[in-house]
Amino acid sequence: MGNNNEEQPSKKEKLMAESRSRMLDREKESTVVKKVVLSIIGVLVILLVILGLVGYRYVTSSLQPLNPSSEEKIQVEVPIGSTTKEIAKILEDKGIIKSAFVFSYYVKTNNAANFLAGYYELKPSMTLNQIIKDLQKGGSATAGEGANKILVQEGLTMEQIAQSVEKSTKYKKEEFLKLVQDETFLTNMQQKYPQLLDSAMSATNVRYRLEGYLFPATYDYDKKMTLEEIVEDMIKKTDEVMKSFYGTIQAQGKTVQEVLTVASLVEKEGVSYDDRTKIANVFYNRVAEDMPLQTDISVLYSLDTHKELVTEKDLEVDSPYNLYQNKGFGPGPFNNPGLESIKATLNPADTSYLYFLADTKTGKVYFAETYDEHLKLKAKYLD
Structure with a gap:
């Protein structure tokens, strides 16, 4: 047999070659993965844009009359x-x-x-x-x-x-x-x-x-x-309407007169159901603390008038309905409340609020636990 003069690669060189091969494979895989990820992201972006456009058109069309030419009643x-x-x-x-x-x-x-x-x-x-x-x-x-x-x-x-x-x-x-x-x-x-x-x-x-x-x-x-x-x-x-509430009223130890009285105040003081539950809670908290309710609704009813601004003199009107001068909820309802106010009165929120003020321009109601906090809210939002 003849002699083989070609040098065989060493074990170290073989390992290095295999490592470079694996690195190249990983780089190729990484490139493929990146392309796949970018493709998926691109598809998702396109889908989101399409969904956004479809949603926008759906909402816009839903804000318009369903059938503008229909005279069907x-x-x-x-x-x-x-x-x-x-x-x-x-x-x-x-x-x-x-x-x-x-x-x-x-x-x-x-x-x-x-x-x-x-x-x-x-x-x-x-x-x-x-x-x-x-x-x-x-x-x-x-x-x-x-x-x-x-x-x-x-x-x-x-x-x-x-x-x-x-x-x-x-x-x-x-x-x-x-x-x-x-x-x-x-x-x-x-x-x-x-x-x-x-x-x-x-x-x-x-x-x-x-x-x-x-x-x-x-x-x-x-x-x-x-x-x-x-x-x-x-x-x-x-x-x-009240039949479904009689059991609850009795269980809470209240009377229909008391519930409708509080509900009539809640009706005038709040707009949203959430605010009304908090307002009802404020009234209950104040009575529990032996504080007068001090609601302008009671003064206006006492005066038997309707006006935007209640004056200091108005607050002195002599009437059992004046809840600035008298503690408690008053003799009876101040108006005829709706269902939401009745529900809110029977399901008040659970808070420590003792004060609230309403911004008549925005409809927002701000609640406070202390008088100082109440004054700060008044200065910030009303004054």
Whole structure:
């Protein structure tokens, strides 16, 4: 055999060659991975842009009338106690709006509230603002087109309801106010609706025993109806709404009169349900601390007037309803509260707040635990 003069690579050189090969392989793999990752990111960005555009177009179209050229009238029932989300779902299912989600968001961002139960005739050609206004006005108490309607909005006082009745019926304001103070009529109503009216009838120093007991809604009226029937319809609806709360009221050791009194204050002081639960809690906390509620609502009711600014002299008005001068919740309701305020009163937030102030321009409510903190909030947001 001949001699092989070629030098064989050493073991070290072999290892170095293998290492370089692996490094090259890893670099190739890394390059491939980077390309794959960049491709995926690119696809995701494109998808996000597409989804954003689709979402934008969907929201934009949902803010417009569902069918601008439609003259079809669709009957919609809004049950008592319906939330905004539930109402939105009803409107979507009935073909009045395109998106329940967009409608709910629009209502929230525009601080629209106080939708009333009843039957409505709405069109797919209506704008969201038109639908909202109709829901705030109230629908018919019965299906189909009724005769005249009596509108009782949340927070109206007895005298304001009397004006609404006079506007929509043949009965005068004075006749209405006389009836709601008639002892025979009141006793008859108490016998029919004892759970609702027993505590009202036993209250002292009240201006109107039925203040707070005429539920906010839209009522049908025809010329055959007596004034007694009109008022009883309102009392009956309040009883229907309160039936689901009687057990809770008893369990909490409260009376219907106390709950509706607090709810009437909450109705005027807050807008959102969350704020109302906190405001109710503030009132309960202040009473527990033996502090007067000091709410302007009570002063205005004591003065039997409506004005923007309450003066220092106004605060001195001699009335059992003046909660600057008297501790507690007062003799009875200051107006006729809606369902959300009643719920908030029975389900108050759990806080240590003792003060709150509302910015009437923005609708925001600011809460504080101490008077110093309250003054700082007042200086920052109101003064």
